[in-house]
Structure formats: C-alpha cells, structure tokens
Amino acid sequence: MTQQLAVAAQAAQPAVRLLKNLRIPSAVPGHDLSGDLYLPDAGARACPAVVMVSSPRKDAFGGIGTRRYCRNLAEHGYAALFVDCFGTGRSAGAPRPMLDPAEVDDAVGVIDWTSQQWWCDGTVGIWGESHGASIALAVAARQPAALKAAGAIMGFTDIERDLVHPAGVRGGIAMFGHLALYDLVNSLLPPLREAEDPEALTVWRDRVEHYEPWFVDAWRLAPGDPVWHDRRVDPSRITVPLFVVAGWRDIGCAAMVSAYEQARGPKALVAGPWLHGYPDASPDEPVAVTEMLRAWWDRWLAGGDGGDGTAAALERPTVFVQGSSPGWVQCDSWPSVPSRTDTYAAHETGTLTPVRSARSSHWSSRTVEHECDPTVGAASGLTKHLVQSLGHPLDQHDDDMRSLAFTTDPLDEPLTVLGRVEVHLVLAASTSASRCVVKLADVDGDGRSVMVTSGLTKLDASAPNGSAARVCVRLDPTAYTVAAGHRLRLVLTNADFPRLWPADRRERLDVVAAGADTPAAQVAAVTRLVIPVPDPGSITRIARPLPPQRHGGRRRRPLPRNRWRLARDFCGESASFALDVHYGGEHGSGVPARFLQRSFSITADVSRANPAAATVRAAGLETTESDRGRRLVVRADLDISTDEATVTAEVLIDGELAVGRRWRMTQPGTSTVVATDLRRGDDEQGEQT
Structure with a gap:
C-alpha cells in the first residue's frame, strides 16, 4: 500500500521539462552565457518567466541548492531560467568582480533575451539569493522594459561597504576568508556535467588562464577608490514590484532593509532571525520565503493573488521579533512610526541614565578614558559573516568588560526595539581610535550579554581644534524585545575581530559622559543612546507566515562535524x-x-x-x-x-x-x-x- 501511494503521489506531480545549457548572448561578443531552463510540461505554451543570474554554478552547489525552487516554479506554470554568471560554470570567459557593470549588463541582456523566446509571454521577473540577489537588485535599478517584478534574498547593494571595507575600514574574514575561498573553489572547479565535452574543457582552460581571484581585486582597491562607486546599486531607481528578504543576523541586513525602504514601487519585506542563506533551509525559524515569492510572481507576473491571499498580506512588512516572547508580527509600516523615543545618557560611573526630558536634564560632563583591546569581537557570533548553519551570538560579557560599557538598571517593563537605534557619540579630544564599533546588548539577570544589534563608524584621527567631536552612529535595523528585569548595555570599542582587521597600533577611545556633581551641561553634550519605541497598536502578532516546504533531495553521506x-x-x-x-x-x-x-x-x-x-x-x-x-x-x-x-x-x-x-x-x-x-x-x- 505504501508503495502504491508513493507511485500515485509521483504521478500526480506536474511534469517539468529541463532544457540544459541554453546559449545566451553576453555583453562580450563571442562569449555566451549558459542557462538551464525549467518549463511546465504542458505543450508549447508561452508563460511568464522568472530568471536567476548567479555565480554558484548550476552544475555544482548552485544547482544542488536552487534546482528544487526552479522545479517548483515550473510546476506552477512559470518558465524558470537559472543562468551561470560570465566566467562561471558553463558560461564563457573569466569571472568578473561582483556587481561589475559588465556583469549587470549581462543580466539585463538575459532579461531582454528571455522576453523574446517562444516559451515566454513577454513578462519577466528576476530573483536571487546572496550574489544573485545583488544582481537582481542591480538589474531592477536599470529598469529594463521587459522586467515586471523582482525578488532579492539576503544580497548586497554596495560591495565595498557591505563586504570589503565596512564604513571605510579594512574588513576581515567575510571577503578575505569566506568569499575568497568560495570564489577560488567555485571558479576553478572543472566542468562536472560536461566533464568530457571538448568545448566545455576549452572554456574551462581559457578561464583558468585569465582568472584573477576576487581576493586580489579587493586587496588592490583602497577604500574610496572610484571603482567601488561603479559597483553600487541605487535602490531608489527600482520602480518594479520588489520582494525583499532580510536576516537580522545576516551580513547584508542593513543593505536589504535599506533597499526595501528606498524602492519606489510596490514592495514587500520579510525579515527573520536568520544568518546568511535561504530561510527555507535555515535551522532557525525556517520559513518558505520562496513560496511567498511565488505568490509575488502570481500577483505581478501572472495577474493573480497567490491563490490564498499570501501576496496581498505581504503589503504589510512581516518581521520576526527576537528576544523575550519571540514571534512573528506584521507592521503598519517600515520604518514604524514610534510612539515615543527613549534616550539614555552614558554616565561616568558606567551606567546608562534615562533622560526623561532633553530640555530639562543637565549634567556636568566628564571624560571616560579607555584603551582599546584588539582581541574583542568573536563572542558576538558570526552575525556579520557568510555562514548559515552556525554562528548566532554568544554571551559577550567578557568582550563587554574589555570594552567601554554603560549599563541601565533593570527595566521596569519590556522594551521592544523595532527599526534603527541611534548612538550619539561625543568623543574627547584625546581619542586616537580610527573607528568605533557600537553594540547594543541585552543583559539578563545572570549577567549574560547577548548582542541585539551593532553599528560601525570611521573616525577622524583627531577632533577638530582639540575639541570634542560629535558622531551619530545608526545601528543595523532589528526587531527585538528586551524582557522586564533585563538591562540594556551600550558597548563601545574599536575592535570586531575577525569581522574587521584590527588597527595596526594601540588606540584610545575616550568619550564624554555625564558626571555626578552639579548640573552644568545639556544632555546633547554627552554620549547617549536613542531608541525609537513602536506604537503597540501598529503591530499585529501572527503565526509563522508559511512553514518550510520540502521539495525533495537529501544528503546521503555523512559530513565531518562543523x-x-x-x-x-x-x-x-x-x-x-x-x-x-x-x-x-x-x-x-x-x-x-x-x-x-x-x-x-x-x-x-x-x-x-x-x-x-x-x-x-x-x-x-x-x-x-x-x-x-x-x-x-x-x-x-x-x-x-x-x-x-x-x-x-x-x-x-x-x-x-x-x-x-x-x-x-x-x-x-x-x-x-x-x-x-x-x-x-x-x-x-x-x-x-
């Protein structure tokens, strides 16, 4: 009986035709791109097309990770095209740096080419994850005529800021580790599917001959080099309907949320507690965002509503609130309109003092001195790296004690952070630090400190005219509830190793804080934390948007332990x-x-x-x-x-x-x-x- 049910279920599944290795013109004459096309097996009928252009190869891990989503699209009436980037897989040429203008030219050309094929009805969408998401955003910003909608899952919009030189500071193992290794093994791997095809081997040998690693390109270009400007995406130019997926613990979180905020067409935001990768396969709070994205295609490419109202529901931003009482909510808007703003002043005693009224609160000011410790950073987790299976924040109490930390008294009631926290630094003239890493932490009753969100700013070598310098740092967006009885902690340092390369000398981070004696200075003259608190009436608790969908496929061989x-x-x-x-x-x-x-x-x-x-x-x-x-x-x-x-x-x-x-x-x-x-x-x- 079990075997009969399995056969019947298999027979009931819609058939899919796979056309391998389609040749698609690139921006370089004589160098074609290669794409796999998944078609609904329902005769020669034109249908909407959904395109992905990405560097993870379709004959390697790109195919392993993505083919189930492409097949699912074809089963629901779409032509799904997965294209190897120029210089990867079966596409000709040598790899280009990420978001190189020619790479975007290629992807725009793929959209135009797709719209003219017999299997496409002229309506095209583009999507992707990671590098593919960056390309999707860049193409949408170019506004090709045939493109009608876009989807981006955990991508980047500025390769320098997001990966290589965060805030103009030399980065660590994100580019000069994870991505460098990925590029090397992905680009140099010989062809797998056409392993003995002379043409495929010729393409691979030519690639090897002209290959230059992403590492070399990133090392060569200094912060602020004009080349970086050419590799940026301007999300404000996106006018087609845009579906954005962000992970609160992902390296591209700020870039993706900003892309949603700046896009000028219909848009949807889903943000969860994820590290880097497909949320469908996340070990933490998995959600079938690719099914939600298909509902987006149904609405904007096929003229439907997703069948179950999913697409219409996406008009309200859907986010996961971390911390105490975790769960999913929908917001009236993003960024949400705060019902109030809570301000805390850093005090020379190491406390954060609530400021009830900025107009009436006065303190004397004191300089709090701190010699930075370059070993700080790793306890924050792998939240700014490119790993999916592990890396959520650890207890960073030890790092806090090696930094400049200011902590509140236990909170009388829960505090929800929804959006971007600001920290207004007032730096003493004696500060020599070249950068400041800012963290907001949740400290429980046992002293365990968990990072809520963080930010980074580059500092000038010295304050102007020997006076205090004032710098506003906007931390990465987040959704997090700090429980009643817990404490907030503001952590300041110059180090985030190994996410950032350490400064090459010992540095001081001296800030101006409130003093304990007679009132003398306004609150604006001291370092402070500003938290926008959302209106509870603008937030609706919901169940998990969609459970993860399993599209088959499994690993049959054990792997070494991470x-x-x-x-x-x-x-x-x-x-x-x-x-x-x-x-x-x-x-x-x-x-x-x-x-x-x-x-x-x-x-x-x-x-x-x-x-x-x-x-x-x-x-x-x-x-x-x-x-x-x-x-x-x-x-x-x-x-x-x-x-x-x-x-x-x-x-x-x-x-x-x-x-x-x-x-x-x-x-x-x-x-x-x-x-x-x-x-x-x-x-x-x-x-x-």
Whole structure:
C-alpha cells in the first residue's frame, strides 16, 4: 500500500521539462552565457518567466541548492531560467568582480533575451539569493522594459561597504576568508556535467588562464577608490514590484532593509532571525520565503493573488521579533512610526541614565578614558559573516568588560526595539581610535550579554581644534524585545575581530559622559543612546507566515562535524578564532558526480600587545568523484597579515596537478601582484601604481 501511494503521489506531480545549457548572448561578443531552463510540461505554451543570474554554478552547489525552487516554479506554470554568471560554470570567459557593470549588463541582456523566446509571454521577473540577489537588485535599478517584478534574498547593494571595507575600514574574514575561498573553489572547479565535452574543457582552460581571484581585486582597491562607486546599486531607481528578504543576523541586513525602504514601487519585506542563506533551509525559524515569492510572481507576473491571499498580506512588512516572547508580527509600516523615543545618557560611573526630558536634564560632563583591546569581537557570533548553519551570538560579557560599557538598571517593563537605534557619540579630544564599533546588548539577570544589534563608524584621527567631536552612529535595523528585569548595555570599542582587521597600533577611545556633581551641561553634550519605541497598536502578532516546504533531495553521506572555537590566552593577552564548516550533496540533474563536498577552515589570531601582527589563515577544499571514478580536487589557501597576503590554488584531476596558481601581494590598496604558475614556476608581476 505504501508503495502504491508513493507511485500515485509521483504521478500526480506536474511534469517539468529541463532544457540544459541554453546559449545566451553576453555583453562580450563571442562569449555566451549558459542557462538551464525549467518549463511546465504542458505543450508549447508561452508563460511568464522568472530568471536567476548567479555565480554558484548550476552544475555544482548552485544547482544542488536552487534546482528544487526552479522545479517548483515550473510546476506552477512559470518558465524558470537559472543562468551561470560570465566566467562561471558553463558560461564563457573569466569571472568578473561582483556587481561589475559588465556583469549587470549581462543580466539585463538575459532579461531582454528571455522576453523574446517562444516559451515566454513577454513578462519577466528576476530573483536571487546572496550574489544573485545583488544582481537582481542591480538589474531592477536599470529598469529594463521587459522586467515586471523582482525578488532579492539576503544580497548586497554596495560591495565595498557591505563586504570589503565596512564604513571605510579594512574588513576581515567575510571577503578575505569566506568569499575568497568560495570564489577560488567555485571558479576553478572543472566542468562536472560536461566533464568530457571538448568545448566545455576549452572554456574551462581559457578561464583558468585569465582568472584573477576576487581576493586580489579587493586587496588592490583602497577604500574610496572610484571603482567601488561603479559597483553600487541605487535602490531608489527600482520602480518594479520588489520582494525583499532580510536576516537580522545576516551580513547584508542593513543593505536589504535599506533597499526595501528606498524602492519606489510596490514592495514587500520579510525579515527573520536568520544568518546568511535561504530561510527555507535555515535551522532557525525556517520559513518558505520562496513560496511567498511565488505568490509575488502570481500577483505581478501572472495577474493573480497567490491563490490564498499570501501576496496581498505581504503589503504589510512581516518581521520576526527576537528576544523575550519571540514571534512573528506584521507592521503598519517600515520604518514604524514610534510612539515615543527613549534616550539614555552614558554616565561616568558606567551606567546608562534615562533622560526623561532633553530640555530639562543637565549634567556636568566628564571624560571616560579607555584603551582599546584588539582581541574583542568573536563572542558576538558570526552575525556579520557568510555562514548559515552556525554562528548566532554568544554571551559577550567578557568582550563587554574589555570594552567601554554603560549599563541601565533593570527595566521596569519590556522594551521592544523595532527599526534603527541611534548612538550619539561625543568623543574627547584625546581619542586616537580610527573607528568605533557600537553594540547594543541585552543583559539578563545572570549577567549574560547577548548582542541585539551593532553599528560601525570611521573616525577622524583627531577632533577638530582639540575639541570634542560629535558622531551619530545608526545601528543595523532589528526587531527585538528586551524582557522586564533585563538591562540594556551600550558597548563601545574599536575592535570586531575577525569581522574587521584590527588597527595596526594601540588606540584610545575616550568619550564624554555625564558626571555626578552639579548640573552644568545639556544632555546633547554627552554620549547617549536613542531608541525609537513602536506604537503597540501598529503591530499585529501572527503565526509563522508559511512553514518550510520540502521539495525533495537529501544528503546521503555523512559530513565531518562543523566546529567553531574561540580561545583566549590570558597571560599573552591574545585571542584565537577557528571555524571549520562542511557542505555536501548529491547533484542529480544529469551530473555524473556521486557526491560533491566543500570544506572551509579559517583561523585568526590577534594580540593586545602587537595588533599589527594579526594573521588570518584559511583553506578551502572541494572534491567530487564521477560515476566513472574520475576524481576532482580543488584546493585553496590564504595566508594574510597586515601588510602581505598570499593566495594559492591547485586543481588535481585523478591525483595529477592540472592547475597551480599563486598570487603574492603587499600593502593593501596597491596594485603590486606577483602571479606564479606553480607548474612552470614563472612569475608575472602586476603593474605598480
């Protein structure tokens, strides 16, 4: 009976036709892109098309992670096209940096090309996750005529600000770790689906010959270089209906929420407690956002309402409130209109004092001195990195005590933060810090401190004319309720290691706070925390929007255990960070690979006595074995210090070295690169600027 039910269920599923490796013109003559097309198997009938252009390859992890969503779209009457970016997978050329203008040109061309195909009725949408989401936003901002709607899941709009140089400060292991390893193993992996096709091998060999890692590009370009401006998306130019998914703990959270706020057409926002990746597959509060996105297509591409009213319900921003009494709510607007604004002044005693009336509250001002500790940061979790399976904030109490911290008394009632918190810094003239990391923490009755949200600002070397400098820092958007009896904590430091590269010298962060004696200064003259408190009547509690949807597929081979380790040497005043993550899956879709596995290992070390000696070392490995026993291995290694970096990559086919490359760089922000072919041993030195 069970077997009969399974056969009947399989027969009831809508059939899908898969057309592999369609050739699509790119912006470079003679270099085609490659796309897989999923079609409803209902005859030669034109239908709305939904496009994804992305770097995760359709013959590798991109296909493993995305094909179920493409099939689901086809089962519901859409033509779903998944296209390899220029220089990745089966598409010709060498990879470009993310959001390079030519990359966006390609994607705009894909939209136009799609609208003219026999299987498309002329109506096209674009969507994507991570890199694909960034491309979707960039294309929507270009306003191609055939594009009628867009969806973006946890992407970026400014590669410099979001990944490489946050707030103009040298970044850490997001770009110079996770993304660098991803780019190396993803770009250099030989073809899997057409493993013995001479044309596919020619495309791959040409790519290897001209390949330059994202790492080299990011290292070469200094903060503020005009090239970064060319790689930014202007969300205010988006006028088509836009569906945005943000993760409160994702590195692109602020970028995605800002994109929603700035877009000028119909729009929807879903924000949850997620790290980076598809919320459908998240281990924390999984939600079928791809099903919600399909309802968006139903409304704006097919002229329906999603069948169950889902699309109409998305007109109200849907967010997950973290902290005490967690759960989903819908808001009347985003950002919500606050019913009041709570202000707290930093006090020289280390407390945060409520300011009942900014006009009537006066204190004397005092300078609170602090020598920054470069080992601070890792206890905040991996909330600004690119890992999905682990990394939510830890107890950061130890980091708080190594920072400049100001804490309230226990709250009399719960406090909900919904939107962006502001911190108004008043910096003493003695401050020498080059940046300030600002965190808002929730401190429970046992002293456990959990980060609510954070922000970052670059500081001038000195205050003007030796006077106090005033800086407003807007923290990342969030939704969080601090329980009654808990305390708020404002944490100030110059370090967030390994998210940020540490300053190369010892620095001071001295702030002006309220004093305890006779009134003398207005509240605006001291450092303070400002929290917009939403109107309870503007928020409606709801059930989980949609439970996760399972579209088949499973991992049949066990993987090594993920590990995340933090260590502190109290004698040497140093800190170490280590992360090992593993991914794997069976591809299917005609790829003759038994199992594809990827492993990343990243370690980072910094000492308080000599922050300039900080190091990051990372290793990536991608392996697969075909059903004919052909074994492919791609290895990548990064060795990074304050002034130097070495990137090494090797490709082994059945144990033989097929590709070996090494790039050596000195002094970030310069274009001196020495490239070595490890098989020949010859060097090619890049241009010096």
